[in-house]
Amino acid sequence: xxxxxxxxxxxxxxxxxxxxxxxxxxxxxxxxxxxxxxxxxxxxxxxxxxxxxxxxxxxxxxxxxxxxxxxxxxxxxxxxxxxxxxxxxxxxxxxxxxxxxxxxxxxxxxxxxxxxxxxxxxxxxxxxxxxxxxxxxxxxxxxxxxxxxxxxxxxxxxxxxxxxxxxxxxxxxxxxxxxxxxxxxxxxxxxxxx
Numbered sequence: 001x002x003x004x005x006x007x008x009x010x011x012x013x014x015x016x017x018x019x020x021x022x023x024x025x026x027x028x029x030x031x032x033x034x035x036x037x038x039x040x041x042x043x044x045x046x047x048x049x050x051x052x053x054x055x056x057x058x059x060x061x062x063x064x065x066x067x068x069x070x071x072x073x074x075x076x077x078x079x080x081x082x083x084x085x086x087x088x089x090x091x092x093x094x095x096x097x098x099x100x101x102x103x104x105x106x107x108x109x110x111x112x113x114x115x116x117x118x119x120x121x122x123x124x125x126x127x128x129x130x131x132x133x134x135x136x137x138x139x140x141x142x143x144x145x146x147x148x149x150x151x152x153x154x155x156x157x158x159x160x161x162x163x164x165x166x167x168x169x170x171x172x173x174x175x176x177x178x179x180x181x182x183x184x185x186x187x188x189x190x191x192x193x194x
Contacts, residue, residue: 034133042056043106046110136189
Protein backbone atom coordinates (compact mmCIF):
# COMPACT_ATOMS: atom_id res chain seq x y z
CA UNK A 1 0.00 0.00 0.00
CA UNK A 2 1.28 3.48 -0.89
CA UNK A 3 0.65 6.68 1.06
CA UNK A 4 -1.79 7.69 -1.66
CA UNK A 5 -3.69 4.40 -1.21
CA UNK A 6 -3.69 4.91 2.56
CA UNK A 7 -5.21 8.40 2.35
CA UNK A 8 -7.69 7.43 -0.37
CA UNK A 9 -8.87 4.67 1.95
CA UNK A 10 -9.11 7.07 4.93
CA UNK A 11 -11.14 9.68 3.02
CA UNK A 12 -14.56 8.13 3.65
CA UNK A 13 -14.17 8.40 7.45
CA UNK A 14 -11.79 11.38 7.62
CA UNK A 15 -14.38 13.88 8.85
CA UNK A 16 -15.62 11.47 11.54
CA UNK A 17 -12.36 11.99 13.41
CA UNK A 18 -12.58 15.80 13.48
CA UNK A 19 -11.63 17.21 16.85
CA UNK A 20 -13.46 20.43 17.91
CA UNK A 21 -10.27 21.50 19.67
CA UNK A 22 -8.46 21.43 16.30
CA UNK A 23 -10.97 23.90 14.84
CA UNK A 24 -10.47 26.12 17.90
CA UNK A 25 -6.67 26.04 17.44
CA UNK A 26 -7.05 26.83 13.73
CA UNK A 27 -9.30 29.81 14.53
CA UNK A 28 -7.30 31.21 17.43
CA UNK A 29 -3.70 30.45 16.48
CA UNK A 30 -3.25 29.47 12.82
CA UNK A 31 -5.57 31.87 10.97
CA UNK A 32 -4.28 34.98 12.79
CA UNK A 33 -0.73 34.08 11.69
CA UNK A 34 -1.88 34.06 8.05
CA UNK A 35 -3.09 37.66 8.39
CA UNK A 36 -5.64 37.13 5.61
CA UNK A 37 -6.73 40.04 3.41
CA UNK A 38 -9.69 40.12 1.01
CA UNK A 39 -7.42 40.07 -2.05
CA UNK A 40 -5.35 37.09 -0.88
CA UNK A 41 -5.08 34.00 -3.03
CA UNK A 42 -4.55 31.03 -0.71
CA UNK A 43 -3.25 27.57 -1.49
CA UNK A 44 -4.22 24.83 0.98
CA UNK A 45 -1.60 22.09 0.50
CA UNK A 46 -2.69 18.54 1.34
CA UNK A 47 -6.17 19.91 1.99
CA UNK A 48 -7.75 16.52 2.65
CA UNK A 49 -11.53 16.94 2.88
CA UNK A 50 -11.26 20.68 3.46
CA UNK A 51 -11.10 20.93 7.26
CA UNK A 52 -8.92 24.06 7.15
CA UNK A 53 -11.01 25.61 4.36
CA UNK A 54 -14.18 25.06 6.40
CA UNK A 55 -12.71 27.03 9.29
CA UNK A 56 -11.28 29.83 7.12
CA UNK A 57 -14.54 30.35 5.21
CA UNK A 58 -16.46 31.05 8.44
CA UNK A 59 -14.93 34.52 8.70
CA UNK A 60 -13.10 35.05 5.40
CA UNK A 61 -15.78 34.47 2.79
CA UNK A 62 -14.07 36.50 0.04
CA UNK A 63 -10.68 34.78 0.12
CA UNK A 64 -9.91 32.87 -3.06
CA UNK A 65 -8.76 29.39 -2.01
CA UNK A 66 -7.39 26.48 -4.01
CA UNK A 67 -7.01 23.13 -2.29
CA UNK A 68 -4.69 20.37 -3.47
CA UNK A 69 -4.29 16.80 -2.31
CA UNK A 70 -2.69 13.78 -3.95
CA UNK A 71 -5.58 11.53 -2.87
CA UNK A 72 -8.47 11.63 -5.34
CA UNK A 73 -10.98 10.48 -2.71
CA UNK A 74 -10.04 13.37 -0.41
CA UNK A 75 -10.53 15.84 -3.27
CA UNK A 76 -13.86 14.24 -4.23
CA UNK A 77 -15.13 14.63 -0.67
CA UNK A 78 -13.86 18.23 -0.40
CA UNK A 79 -15.52 19.12 -3.73
CA UNK A 80 -18.86 17.79 -2.48
CA UNK A 81 -18.56 19.85 0.70
CA UNK A 82 -17.43 23.03 -1.08
CA UNK A 83 -18.69 22.98 -4.69
CA UNK A 84 -17.80 26.67 -5.15
CA UNK A 85 -14.12 26.09 -4.36
CA UNK A 86 -11.24 25.09 -6.63
CA UNK A 87 -9.76 21.67 -5.85
CA UNK A 88 -6.97 19.92 -7.75
CA UNK A 89 -5.55 16.43 -7.45
CA UNK A 90 -1.83 17.15 -7.20
CA UNK A 91 1.29 16.17 -5.32
CA UNK A 92 2.86 19.09 -3.44
CA UNK A 93 6.28 18.09 -4.82
CA UNK A 94 5.07 18.51 -8.42
CA UNK A 95 2.40 21.20 -8.80
CA UNK A 96 1.25 22.57 -12.14
CA UNK A 97 0.61 26.14 -10.93
CA UNK A 98 2.54 29.06 -12.39
CA UNK A 99 5.36 30.62 -10.41
CA UNK A 100 4.23 33.26 -7.89
CA UNK A 101 0.56 32.24 -8.05
CA UNK A 102 -0.39 32.51 -4.36
CA UNK A 103 -0.03 35.19 -1.69
CA UNK A 104 -0.43 32.67 1.13
CA UNK A 105 0.25 28.93 1.38
CA UNK A 106 -1.12 26.79 4.20
CA UNK A 107 -0.12 23.23 5.06
CA UNK A 108 -2.11 21.75 7.95
CA UNK A 109 -1.31 18.44 9.65
CA UNK A 110 0.45 16.99 6.59
CA UNK A 111 4.20 17.72 6.53
CA UNK A 112 5.34 14.40 8.08
CA UNK A 113 3.67 12.55 5.19
CA UNK A 114 5.65 14.29 2.43
CA UNK A 115 8.12 11.76 1.07
CA UNK A 116 10.53 14.41 -0.26
CA UNK A 117 10.18 17.31 2.15
CA UNK A 118 12.85 19.43 0.46
CA UNK A 119 11.20 19.09 -2.95
CA UNK A 120 7.80 19.92 -1.43
CA UNK A 121 9.15 23.09 0.20
CA UNK A 122 10.94 24.04 -3.04
CA UNK A 123 7.62 23.78 -4.92
CA UNK A 124 5.79 25.78 -2.25
CA UNK A 125 8.44 28.50 -2.55
CA UNK A 126 8.05 28.47 -6.34
CA UNK A 127 4.28 29.04 -6.31
CA UNK A 128 4.37 31.58 -3.45
CA UNK A 129 4.59 35.27 -4.38
CA UNK A 130 7.46 37.45 -3.17
CA UNK A 131 6.78 38.50 0.42
CA UNK A 132 4.07 35.83 0.59
CA UNK A 133 3.44 33.92 3.82
CA UNK A 134 3.80 30.17 4.31
CA UNK A 135 2.34 28.46 7.38
CA UNK A 136 3.19 24.89 8.21
CA UNK A 137 0.88 24.01 11.11
CA UNK A 138 -0.02 21.04 13.26
CA UNK A 139 -2.84 21.12 15.79
CA UNK A 140 -0.88 19.03 18.24
CA UNK A 141 2.61 18.95 19.73
CA UNK A 142 5.51 17.51 17.76
CA UNK A 143 5.84 14.74 20.34
CA UNK A 144 2.15 13.76 20.09
CA UNK A 145 2.17 13.85 16.27
CA UNK A 146 5.17 11.54 16.06
CA UNK A 147 3.71 9.17 18.66
CA UNK A 148 0.33 9.10 16.87
CA UNK A 149 1.96 8.09 13.59
CA UNK A 150 3.98 5.36 15.31
CA UNK A 151 0.75 4.09 16.92
CA UNK A 152 -1.09 4.03 13.56
CA UNK A 153 1.80 1.91 12.35
CA UNK A 154 2.41 0.47 8.93
CA UNK A 155 3.45 2.92 6.26
CA UNK A 156 2.62 5.92 8.48
CA UNK A 157 4.78 4.78 11.43
CA UNK A 158 7.88 6.47 10.01
CA UNK A 159 6.09 9.73 9.08
CA UNK A 160 7.61 11.95 11.74
CA UNK A 161 8.43 15.64 11.87
CA UNK A 162 12.11 16.44 11.33
CA UNK A 163 13.83 18.38 14.11
CA UNK A 164 13.52 22.17 14.03
CA UNK A 165 17.08 22.68 12.77
CA UNK A 166 16.44 20.42 9.78
CA UNK A 167 13.15 22.16 8.94
CA UNK A 168 14.84 25.56 9.28
CA UNK A 169 17.62 24.43 6.92
CA UNK A 170 15.10 23.20 4.35
CA UNK A 171 13.19 26.50 4.50
CA UNK A 172 16.24 28.76 4.30
CA UNK A 173 17.74 26.59 1.57
CA UNK A 174 14.66 27.25 -0.52
CA UNK A 175 14.62 31.02 -0.05
CA UNK A 176 12.39 31.44 2.98
CA UNK A 177 13.14 34.08 5.60
CA UNK A 178 11.63 35.48 8.82
CA UNK A 179 11.16 31.92 10.05
CA UNK A 180 9.30 31.63 13.36
CA UNK A 181 8.60 28.44 15.33
CA UNK A 182 5.76 27.89 17.77
CA UNK A 183 6.61 24.58 19.38
CA UNK A 184 4.67 23.79 22.54
CA UNK A 185 2.33 21.22 24.12
CA UNK A 186 -0.66 22.39 22.02
CA UNK A 187 0.65 23.13 18.52
CA UNK A 188 3.65 22.87 16.24
CA UNK A 189 3.60 25.80 13.79
CA UNK A 190 6.16 27.40 11.51
CA UNK A 191 5.60 30.74 9.83
CA UNK A 192 7.92 31.90 7.07
CA UNK A 193 7.92 34.43 4.26
CA UNK A 194 9.48 34.40 0.81
